[in-house]
Structures are given as C-alpha cells and as structure tokens.
Amino acid sequence: MSESQSRPYHHGDLRAALLAGAERTLLEKGVAALSLRELAREVGVSHAAPGRHFKDKQALLNALALNGYERLAQALNAADDPALPIEPRLTALARAYLRFAIDHAALLELMYARKHDPDASEQMAAAVERTVGSLAQVIADAQKRGEIVEGDPEFLTLLTGAGLQGIADFTAGGWLTPQAALDGIDALVHHLLHGLRPR
Amino acid sequence: MSESQSRPYHHGDLRAALLAGAERTLLEKGVAALSLRELAREVGVSHAAPGRHFKDKQALLNALALNGYERLAQALNAADDPALPIEPRLTALARAYLRFAIDHAALLELMYARKHDPDASEQMAAAVERTVGSLAQVIADAQKRGEIVEGDPEFLTLLTGAGLQGIADFTAGGWLTPQAALDGIDALVHHLLHGLRPR
DNA sequence: CAGCATTGTTGGCGACGTCTACATTGGGAG
C-alpha cells in the first residue's frame, strides 16, 4: 500500500472519509477508542483538518448518530409489513431492531448518549421521531383494528419500545448473547401482547 | 475555606475520599467529566497519589460501579415486600429501581458500561447476581403462587427486567421526564402482567 | 529503636482536543 504519493492537498471529500473511518473505528474498537488525531492519520490528513468539517469531536459524534438514525429508520421501515396481524408484525419489527442493535452496538450507544445538545438537536429530534414512527404506526394500526387495548397510543408505544430497548441493552451489556436475544425476542413480543398472567 | 494548612502528608483514608469525590463529580457532571488529576486536586493530594489506590482510571470506575451495585441491591431489597400480591409487589420494586436510575443515572450507566473487564469481574458478577436476585425472587414467588404463567423463571425475569431497564433508559436519555416515568411505571407493570390484548 | 513496606510527591512522557496563523487550492465575478 504505497499511499505516500504526494496527496493532492485537497482531499476531495474529507468529511465523508472522516465519517466512514469513524464508523469503522466505532464498529471495531468502540467509541472510547475514537480519536480525531488518529482518524486524521488514517485518512492521511493533518491533525487539524477534521476541525474544518466538525467544529468539535461532539459534532462528529452527532453526525454519526444522525446517520445511524437514518439507517435504523430505514431498516425498521423495510422490516415492517402493514398487512400482517399484530403479533408477527411486531415480532418482525423487533427482530430488525435487535439486529441493528447487535450489529451496531457502539453506534446505538452513541445515538442514545447525547443527553441534550442544544445544537443540531432539531435534526436529531426529527430523526428520532421518524425512527419511533415505525413502532408507533404498528401500535396505532393494531389499535384501529382492535387487536390491542385502547388507551394513549403514545404510551403503549413507549411501553413496547421499552421492552425492546431493554433486551437490546442487555445484549449490548453482555448478559445476553446475540443468539439468545434473537431466540427470545418472539417470546418477548408474545408475552408483551398476552401478559404474564395465566390465561 | 482555608485548607492550605500543611496537610499531614498521609491523608488518612485517601481511597474513601477519592471514591466520595468521584461520586460527587459523577452525580454533578457525568462520567465524562471525571479526571483523576482533577479529583486529586479536589481532595488536596498530588496528581499521582490516586495511583497508589487505583492502578487505573478503570479500576476506580469499577470500584464505583461495585459500590453502586451494593446500594442498588440494598434499595431493591428494602422496597420488596414478599407478602404483597404480584402486581403491587412488582410495582414497588419497579418504582425503587426507577428512583435509583433517576437519582444516579451516571452511576447506573457506569455499572452497565463495563462490557467484560477480566479483572475484578467476579466481585462484579456476584454483585449483579445479588441485584437481579430481588426481581428473580419476586418472579419465582409469583410463579409458585400461580399468579403468573409457568415457564423458565429466568426468562420471565429477563423479560420483566427488560421493561424496567427500557423505561430507565428512556428517562436517562431524556425522552421521559422523571415524573412521567414514575407516573407511568404502574401502568407499565400492569400491562406487563395483563398484556396489551383486549380482554 | 531500626528497618522496611506503605503512602504521597515531583517531574516527565506521549497523546489528546482545540486554537491561531499560515499555505494551497479551485471556482466564480469582472
């Protein structure tokens, strides 16, 4: 790999290259191992170059998170089949979410980590909205069809989401193997819908 | 505060002081703002002194997490009344967990953050076990009394824990206000037990 | 009371994020 050829001063699309490299590092070594200087080295620019595209390290993390939301929303959307009855439909959505959480654990962590950054939070909020939207739609449709109880749909969405998020969390934390999580997700959805009480 | 008096070289109990200071910082400014040198300054010792008691920054974080598990386990234990029927009993436990999660968000994050540190992980694992034990006991008792469905109790514990963890997560992430979370927790437990399906 | 393990200090190393001043571009206005 003889890439020591005098690079053309201007990189072409440094911003994208930085994001790509950052995501690779994120995937392979986790968020803690992400350094702007190291990133610049990998891409072959000076240590201050990233500053032209991201005012902050946090700004880069925000961009990564935003991009993550896009892809998650897309994955969820693709996994949703509105024609299905509630249980299989919700199960499919849950599997898709879990798969994303497993494959991009560090990224998901990043998406959640931002407590409240005043800047760029509008885009973020919109992205979150779009992501949660899939689940909310499933719940709303199921209610409309009388498949689940009435009541504030937003609350029921929250409730369902909490279950999913918990499982994803446990898996990311290492208490559940990805396999165990994926195997258990059907039962989770089932019990969520039917309750723990004996019938 | 004129504490510039020539301190007695040996601090007395530096280790405890460091842990206390660290927890304060953790509570007030989050884990990212925790620096060993800053901590040493606050306590009034040299920047290398903490190294005598914690070989690593991670070692201090581990100690904090361990201590956190102790307190969480204690809080859960105190909140559990085995005489109660499943729903109020589980609700009480959930409230206690949520309260801890709200009051010590950064600490809880720390407890979960450790993916798998080979060292000191036995103590940690034991602490986790003791913490989860409370919930497991509730589930096991309820099963014994026929209040909830049969099946692998470990799995049902996981499922219930996932719901709680999810809510706690959402609250820590800022999607739910603490008040909303505490208000909603009863309904969460209710729906967990009874399911989302119309009766 | 002597010696030694424990605990704290000082100074230094390399890495990091960020800032400022400077260098090199390429694309539009004239």
Next chain:
DNA sequence: CTCCCAATGTAGACGTCGCCAACAATGCTG
C-alpha cells in the same frame, strides 16, 4: 481568461489528561 477570495488543509502551540519512575515522608513491626 484572469484575478481574487472563500474554502480547505497544514504547522505549531497550549493546556489537560493518564500513566510511569525516582524520590521522600511516614508509621508499623520485629
């Protein structure tokens, strides 16, 4: 077409960080 300027990249510096090694004070124990 050409000049000029805004965008982009570079070089160097600053302060902070975690960690390490060499040294100093302390107090327990034989």
